[in-house]
Amino acid sequence: YLIFFNGWEDDARYYGCYLHIDVSDDGKIWLQHDGTDWEIGQRILDKGVPKKDMVIGFHAPFMRPDTEFAVG
Secondary structure (H helix, E strand, O other): OEEEEEEEEOOEEEEEEEEEEEEOOOOOEEEEEEOOOOOHHHHHHHOOOOHHHEEEOOOOOOOHHHOOOEOO
16 A cells, blocks of 8 residues: 655656555565654554554564564
């Protein structure tokens, strides 16, 4: 899932990502980017998804084992 912005202002093009979430074949939710102020990761947890089923994709792989979240 991806929410992005795309457009022009005068001669300048604007393009970027607000939110990027992947759901892998094994059912894990990969939070790749959260550029919102909605705290999407916390909202997903609040809906009952356990931390072991969520990967914080913007953390480097070597950092993931030191979190309470899935490593991949």
